[in-house]
Amino acid sequence: MSFIDVQNIKHSFNSLNVLNDISLRIKEGEFVSVIGPSGCGKTTLLKILGGLLPPSHGNITIKDSSLDIAIKRRDFGFVFQNPVLLPWRTVLQNIELPLEIIGDQTPFAESEKLLELLGLKGFGKYYPKALSGGMKQRVAIARALVFNPDILLMDEPFGALDELTRERLNLELLKIWEQTHKTIIFITHSISEAVFLSNRVIVLSERPAKIDEIKEIDLPFPRTIAVKQSKEYFQYITWLRNKLKKS
Template identity: 50%
Template sequence: MSLAASVVSAKNLGLTFSTNDGDVIALSDVNLEIGAGEFVSFIGPSGCGKTTFLRVIADLEQPTSGSITVNGTSPSDARLNRAYGYVFQAPALYPWRTIEQNVALPLEIMGLSDRAARIQRTLELVNLTGFQKKYPWQLSGGMQQRASIARALSFDADLLLMDEPFGALDEIVRDHLNSELLKLWARTKKTIAFVTHSIPEAVYLSTKIVVMSPRPGRVTDIIESDLPAERPLDIRETPEFLRLAARVRDGLRAGHSYEE
């Protein structure tokens, strides 16, 4: 796809944690551009820095070398400007608040006045209309995760950061939510950065797949998808899909053989 201005731009980015047992290099020399409206998946083995990179974008971790901008500014300024919504691995909903009250939480923190309209709109986007008065424990795991996505969308940030949001769900529910997420992305035109361990999920969802190596986390391959925008679930059986999946798999294998 032709890129508009970069939403995320990382140049020679590195992050080293200091521990009692010495320094741990989480990210090393990461160079990456994420364009407006892209769906970018990050895939790699556990501990390769996928979530850490998402946390750097969100200003939850600070790099120790290189630079990164979000919407042309620093991650801290982007956070203050409400530039992104974050969806965690677990729904992280407050059990004593109803679904609409959970979705309203960031709106309350930001002091936004049009909460009712925003809540209604975002619940419609994730197909949870009619469940606003329910409590999280009254919903299935997939519905809870959709409520978490609604919360991240409620203040209309252009960038959605998703840290393996469907990893704990069964395959049938995961397939359904993958399909629903693609529809949501098509409707909202958000830029999405998505962490996953699943090759089929990364290929099915993405316009671009970032393959990362084991620690120290490096980008070993960036794969542009040529799959059509309309992607029924059975596209996963096509030669084009399988070719992309094979390239991702090859990239992961090559990353595992990388040595300092």
């Protein structure tokens, strides 16, 4: 049994073919990144994986269940490039918003833990306007974790951040992944980010996207900044860059 089993997904928007027969298996607890040319269909694939968009063709099973059941079980948390926080709600109120939307009235005991996990301790009563871009994205990640989903789907979550903030959030995300054992599917246009974070990197071709390559990243965990100085790290980046050029 695969944790996530993607079978022959095809998708078109009217006459525009976007995904061309994507099949993929992901193991529980894996960190998988997806890279590919701009406009090739990465966001479309992520939306289909999380049940936000029904595919034109194909099937997805999560822990041997249909997507409908997986959604009801709240198997997914989403993080997008734009954190989309409500400016009139505090950090804590933003994190707890999904609970309110489903009418969960019980006080949420895990909030403090989430603040701590995301390095937001002491910021619960702040409003979004007082936060940096990196802090806002931490809040968005905490909100995605509020139902304790097994799977985190992330679409270029750090794409709008400066290099140093991005590097810090990469390390934080790895720490969260190691502590919580989530399965993470992470879209990025940064080859180096994909290599640094992942167990496997999936390279998509030009639209209509198919899987060009699946590359195992055999770098040691826990990954530290030192990994970025290793010969192997550069070799993976070079290899993937060449693959992307040819796609």
